[in-house]
Amino acid sequence: MQLVPAILQGAGPARRRALAKAITLLESTRADHRAQADALLTTLLPHTGRSLRLGISGVPGVGKSTFIEALGLFLIERGHRVAVLAVDPSSTVSGGSILGDKTRMERLSMDERAYIRPSPSSGTLGGVAEKTREALLVCEAAGYDVVIVETVGVGQSETAVAGMTDMYCLLQLPNAGDDLQAIKKGVMELADLVLINKADIDPAAATRAQAQITSSLRLLGLHHRPDHVAHDPAQWQAQVLPLSALKGEGIERFWAAVSSFKASQEARGRFAEKRRQQSLAWMWERIRADLEHRFQHAPAVQAVLSETTERVLQGQLAPSTAARELLTRFLGDPSHA
Amino acid sequence: MQLVPAILQGAGPARRRALAKAITLLESTRADHRAQADALLTTLLPHTGRSLRLGISGVPGVGKSTFIEALGLFLIERGHRVAVLAVDPSSTVSGGSILGDKTRMERLSMDERAYIRPSPSSGTLGGVAEKTREALLVCEAAGYDVVIVETVGVGQSETAVAGMTDMYCLLQLPNAGDDLQAIKKGVMELADLVLINKADIDPAAATRAQAQITSSLRLLGLHHRPDHVAHDPAQWQAQVLPLSALKGEGIERFWAAVSSFKASQEARGRFAEKRRQQSLAWMWERIRADLEHRFQHAPAVQAVLSETTERVLQGQLAPSTAARELLTRFLGDPSHA
Numbered sequence: 001m002q003l004v005p006a007i008l009q010g011a012g013p014a015r016r017r018a019l020a021k022a023i024t025l026l027e028s029t030r031a032d033h034r035a036q037a038d039a040l041l042t043t044l045l046p047h048t049g050r051s052l053r054l055g056i057s058g059v060p061g062v063g064k065s066t067f068i069e070a071l072g073l074f075l076i077e078r079g080h081r082v083a084v085l086a087v088d089p090s091s092t093v094s095g096g097s098i099l100g101d102k103t104r105m106e107r108l109s110m111d112e113r114a115y116i117r118p119s120p121s122s123g124t125l126g127g128v129a130e131k132t133r134e135a136l137l138v139c140e141a142a143g144y145d146v147v148i149v150e151t152v153g154v155g156q157s158e159t160a161v162a163g164m165t166d167m168y169c170l171l172q173l174p175n176a177g178d179d180l181q182a183i184k185k186g187v188m189e190l191a192d193l194v195l196i197n198k199a200d201i202d203p204a205a206a207t208r209a210q211a212q213i214t215s216s217l218r219l220l221g222l223h224h225r226p227d228h229v230a231h232d233p234a235q236w237q238a239q240v241l242p243l244s245a246l247k248g249e250g251i252e253r254f255w256a257a258v259s260s261f262k263a264s265q266e267a268r269g270r271f272a273e274k275r276r277q278q279s280l281a282w283m284w285e286r287i288r289a290d291l292e293h294r295f296q297h298a299p300a301v302q303a304v305l306s307e308t309t310e311r312v313l314q315g316q317l318a319p320s321t322a323a324r325e326l327l328t329r330f331l332g333d334p335s336h337a
Numbered sequence: 338m339q340l341v342p343a344i345l346q347g348a349g350p351a352r353r354r355a356l357a358k359a360i361t362l363l364e365s366t367r368a369d370h371r372a373q374a375d376a377l378l379t380t381l382l383p384h385t386g387r388s389l390r391l392g393i394s395g396v397p398g399v400g401k402s403t404f405i406e407a408l409g410l411f412l413i414e415r416g417h418r419v420a421v422l423a424v425d426p427s428s429t430v431s432g433g434s435i436l437g438d439k440t441r442m443e444r445l446s447m448d449e450r451a452y453i454r455p456s457p458s459s460g461t462l463g464g465v466a467e468k469t470r471e472a473l474l475v476c477e478a479a480g481y482d483v484v485i486v487e488t489v490g491v492g493q494s495e496t497a498v499a500g501m502t503d504m505y506c507l508l509q510l511p512n513a514g515d516d517l518q519a520i521k522k523g524v525m526e527l528a529d530l531v532l533i534n535k536a537d538i539d540p541a542a543a544t545r546a547q548a549q550i551t552s553s554l555r556l557l558g559l560h561h562r563p564d565h566v567a568h569d570p571a572q573w574q575a576q577v578l579p580l581s582a583l584k585g586e587g588i589e590r591f592w593a594a595v596s597s598f599k600a601s602q603e604a605r606g607r608f609a610e611k612r613r614q615q616s617l618a619w620m621w622e623r624i625r626a627d628l629e630h631r632f633q634h635a636p637a638v639q640a641v642l643s644e645t646t647e648r649v650l651q652g653q654l655a656p657s658t659a660a661r662e663l664l665t666r667f668l669g670d671p672s673h674a
Contacts, residue, residue: 022674041655048651130657137655180556183520219517280651286660289629289632294668312616315386318378318474319616320467323623324371331631 004043016115019142033049038234044141044188049275051083051140051147052262055161057187058152058171063197066246068148069105074251075146076113079125083144084108085162087132088119088152116145126289129160133282136164153187162190163278167261167269169193169245170256172208173203179216188216189192190237193257199242200249208243213240300329338485340380341520351358354394356479360472370606380469381478385548387614388420388477388484392498394524396490400534402563404508404582405485406442411588412483420481421445424488424498443482452481456634462624466497470619473501490524500615502600506530506591508580511539511546516553519577528575529598530591536579537586543579564607591630637666 003025006018026037058064072082084105109116109228120131132149139147151161162168170182170191182188194213199206217238239257243250265271295301306328311317343355362529363374376673395401409419419444448455457468469486476484486496499505507519507528519525536543541563554575580587602608632638645663648654654662 036660038655038658040656045652045655046456131643134655134657161564179420183517243552267524276650279652280434280646282658283646283649283659286633286657287663288625288629289630289666292625294548294664301427309617310618312620312633313613315382315616318382320471320623321375321622322379322620324375325628326620326624327627331628 002039002066007044007138008047015142016112019138020117022138023117023131026134026138027173039136041105044138048137049140049142051145052167052258053136053165053172053326053327054258055151055165055168056146056148057151057153057158057168058197061072062173064152064171065104067195067197067243067276068150069108070245070248071254072105072108072114072148073111076108076111076257080146081115081144082108083115083136083142083147085115085117085132085135085139085147085149086119087125087129087149087154089125089157090123091126094275115142115199124289125157125160126285128159128284129164129284130286135166156284158187158190162217163281166265166274167258169195170207171195171197171257172213173198173204175179178287179213182215183216188213191217192261193238193254194240195250195254196240196245197243197245200244200247203242210240210242235283239281295326295330298330300325340377340526344381344475345384347543349449352448352479356452357454359475360454360468362473370475374471376594378474381386381475385474385477388482389595390473390502391483392502393430393485393508394488394495394498394505395534399508399510400582400626401487401489401508402441402578404532404534405487405577406445407582407585407588408591409445409451409485410448410591412583413445413448417483417645418450418452418481419445420452420454420473420476420479420484422469422472422476422484422486423456424455424466424486424494425458426462426465426489426494448634452476452479453604461626462494462670463622466494466501467619470501495524497526501616503602503611504529504595508532508534509550511537511542511547516546516550520553528554530575530594531577532580532587533552533577534580534582537581537584540579547577548580574649611638614659632663632667635667638663641666 003022006014007022022040025033025040025115028037030033032122043133046257056064056068068084072084075082083211105116117135120128120135136147136149141330149165151157151159158170167198170187170192170193172179172194174196179188182191187239188194193218196209197207217240241250241254244250244255262271265274296305305310308322312319312322340355340359343351344359347355356509359377362370362377365371365374376498393401395403405417409421442453445451454472457465457472473484473486486502488494494496495505495507505527507524507530509516509519509531511533515594516525519528531554533543533546533550554577578591578594579592582588599608600610633642642663643661645654649656649659
């Protein structure tokens, strides 16, 4: 596979082209492409892992692209190579609402030291997230040392992005109720850092929001949710920082916070451990999603699924009995398993 | 099966004994018992559905049993027959922390018009919830017209109970931060009604909590989460009521709110529709859980699972590749499916 040397050692535009080609291969739904993609991933794997993986989330209009462009330009000026990927569940319907148009980050996308890839649109959030996880690994093999994964606050994409990055940052506006929405959706507790964007427009509101969110985070931190690997309040108290992405104010302070987070995680052995746990969680997530997909599309199940569903809806069959009957059709008698 | 006539037409203690025996059968893990239980459920199913299913949730110490006993006594005095079931995920570890001891509801448990059953302890929350769902159906067939399902705020049991009841009520204390915890856990948005217990101890704090929670519910209601069937803020704005379970104050007002909720749901055709959606969600939940269980215990998977897991943790195998390899061992080549 000639892609491998081009990704690992290629120079300039040739390397970017090989990278783009590899990601297109990963996104293909053809079975022979998938086999090639798996072989490619396994070959590249020893060369991955040497980037900082940064998740950036926020609702539409919060200023994500402005922030990411400003951050990307800041980083390449300091010698970094920056890749920007996206997980956009709405892209499966609309054909992509974030990063579909590269002109959104015009200056960054023209720079040879940056690579911007729009969200894949492969049917389900699980599919989109999986392609992005794999693309992230290929970007690392191609020498990008900061990989930014952007997501919009739709569906459960925030959880997916927090589960594939080293540090997860939430962009907020200084609006009343926004923090409550983030808490409700469980996004706030995923956050390693909360950024209050557009702080220049109304500094007083930004200060109020900062105090409010800091207090919420402290109250939430009292009860640690043990089933989530991404956030560990005992070891890192999430910070809240004001920012003006448009004016470029606060970028340097943000990067200092990122560096300090990374150092703190590494000192505690948490950095590598979190990645190990993320890998395992990713494996199980794919197993669960694929099992359900295979179940739903199995001919033995499809033959009776709509009739069984109807009997459950009509109250003629208990849901648990229906589940057992369908599973027996799919896998055989469980008592022989 | 002699249980069926005893459940459907039996009188007094004989009926309660048959009910208890049927639930024990449902809870059995023996394959032949399971087949009998499925047959029993299918036979009883046409006689189910005629109760009001009420979920009561709240953290330990909030006064759930005191409230349920007061409510139960209030209801049987008015001619109702009341069954109390429980979903306690901690019971799988500790052997039962709620309802394990019937003396917790001493007066109610001694009354012939009430039936109290402790939480099953069958290994996983899914298993516990499934047994309780099935027990609920049997209680309905036995003529109980109010079934209360109690749960403690541990794990995801609140979601499970909201998914099996017509109305889900959250018991809170008037403490700062408690509402934030409930919002964080997504319990607040499940609630059709929030009760502030022990309101007699500090009426001013209860009033403050009522205002705070009402305001939170209004803000949360702005964004309706479409994937959840249990709560529909467009059609019912969740109420917040003060209560003193110990003094029996507020029980009558609570029951009036329950009746008004039911009437409002029925008038909009929501009552039956919600049960239909709950049945379907229950079926899929069981399918997913059982698929994963069968996968994990399949000999072909077990033979390589720990080695594959280790290779993923060591970064030698991409998690998505590992998932595909394991699935092929379990189900065969997906390209032939």
